[in-house]
Amino acid sequence: MSQRVTLQTIADKVGVSRTTVSNAWSRPDQLSDEVRIRILKVADELGYGGPNPAARGLRRGRADAIGLLLTETLQYAFGDPHAAELLRGVAAAIEKADTGLLIVPLPPQRGIGEALRSAVIDGCLMYSMPTGHPAVDALRHRQIPLVTIDGPRLEGVPFVGIDDRGASRELAELVFSYGHRDVLVLSIRIVDDLHDGPIDEQRLDAGVYRNAVERVRGTFEAADAAGVPRDGIRLYEVSRNHRDRAQEVVAAALASERPPTAVIALSDELAAGALAAATASGLRPGTDITIVGFDDQDAAAHLDLTTVRQSAYDKGYQAAAQLVGAAPVGDLVLPHQLVRRGTVGPVRT
Amino acid sequence: MSQRVTLQTIADKVGVSRTTVSNAWSRPDQLSDEVRIRILKVADELGYGGPNPAARGLRRGRADAIGLLLTETLQYAFGDPHAAELLRGVAAAIEKADTGLLIVPLPPQRGIGEALRSAVIDGCLMYSMPTGHPAVDALRHRQIPLVTIDGPRLEGVPFVGIDDRGASRELAELVFSYGHRDVLVLSIRIVDDLHDGPIDEQRLDAGVYRNAVERVRGTFEAADAAGVPRDGIRLYEVSRNHRDRAQEVVAAALASERPPTAVIALSDELAAGALAAATASGLRPGTDITIVGFDDQDAAAHLDLTTVRQSAYDKGYQAAAQLVGAAPVGDLVLPHQLVRRGTVGPVRT
DNA sequence: TATGGTGACTGTATCGATCAAGTAGATCGC
């Protein structure tokens, strides 16, 4: 009596075969109403909760769920506006397809973890994972469809994102066109080691976050094209995409001997910190100092921030659509747009 | 050659048993290094991606994942600050436990859907589901641990939330103590039919969203205790927790023959709409009109809104902790706190 | 009356792994 209830239990009691009982749920048209109702009644009496999902999944070879792997600790990801917007897009796609979304935490020690090993999924999204992360390798080994968002770019794995390099080039061109020759570039995380500080070419070459590296390279390209000497560009990596840290860094730079006349922040969040630092120093953005961002998240308009618009929602939607078969599979470079607002101006002499 | 690679494939090639191959992953201490390395090498050559999660899950009887069922369309849920904060809490708990989080979409037609039927999970959170939803029943039938957050209250299912009734009573008491006798109560969704408009007791009795019903009842209790006649209280249900709609409703009320002197909004989002409407009518909150909210989400402080503080993060964390075995299982009523700010004042004569 | 079609089920193989129990051979203790 304490045995678990399975299809067989019900089959025995009703006097039909296991298969018929199975059909009562999965293919109701395969049996007579009379038998089906009798089966459901007995199932209810026995407290049977419907076909076991694990067994079902094993036999059918599908999970009706896709996975999502994120760089960040999940706690942080759910707080980040860009990630939240991406999730909205993913949600829209899976909702349509009646497919679950399994969010898989990664252990802090950069391993793989039981959660990923046990993840019953038909495919997996990877959002801004660092190149060479063991979890990425583990997933590639599994023979399920994958899509990366923002990075990394992997052979044979569709990529969804924007032309980060081109976008940042446009952004930097704008800044240089106003005559700025002394620029602080605030980069989002490039290497996966929580390092915070000025960085050199060597570190850039060792970068694992594709979009960060691309944005920095785009900035350099614009500098070269505009004939800006490299020593006029100070590159600073902020390991955590948070405005407070950016504010400290910019405040320090402004208090230095040779303060920059412009700050190119490679995310709006960092730009917000830069703006706060500038304002605190009595500088008017767009007049006394030029500050630009990247992403055009909601707050950017309020801050009157010049930035690059990209749609996190679309990235999420398109990537997930590929996995649920709602969109053709393959690389997808989404559009971006330079949004000119008030925080850019000529060098103040 | 095109056959799928399984443990058996590898076992045959290496010349050991299936189980030994299995052990190479699951219990590395059970076999000699020499054999294990040989197995892993062959596995790699054959492109084996590790033990099949579905089969593993079936045999082991666990999924290393918990589910999350939400009222809303997911798209909306990821945009809602309170839900996002809750997710952060959930994320913190599952991250610690190395457990996945499966977010299950519900089909728009109030059914169950393949995603839920196939959900391979060890337990499930339900966040503010309406009483009597078929998905709730389906989950209860399944013999896995459940926890409801905010509602419904189900026999034998632990509940995590706050004392919504007591909290709203305190909130209303404050308002009535300032002499308000003509109050508009803006309620979040009570019944699951997208109805928008004034509501009566009968509809309240038929309410399916526990926290909404409780908050309204608490308000009534405070009114009774303060000797406020029931016809001095206009109850209006806003089906979608969005400020724009609240603004319209409050604007209309303020333009009516007998405008309310206070608005009790049962969420901060609705309160934000009420504030916007008041300001647009030239009324100064706290001076010309009293407005209170509920939740104390981030925006509330900026709006100087008097409200009730509760921690969505804690709700999520505690509920998830119960499912992953990190906290004792059982009902948990978390603390709340009346936060007095500037939007409350005496009736202006 | 033979033939074929159809609806409603049954029986068996299979999905891919894990677990419990068992075994062969080596090592150890007294």
Add this chain to the structure above:
DNA sequence: GCGATCTACTTGATCGATACAGTCACCATA
């Protein structure tokens, strides 16, 4: 020198369902 213990495996059963190929009764058609 003999049983006890240990290591490194193997075997067989099991998890719970679904796919597929029959089987059988029943009816229609020629």
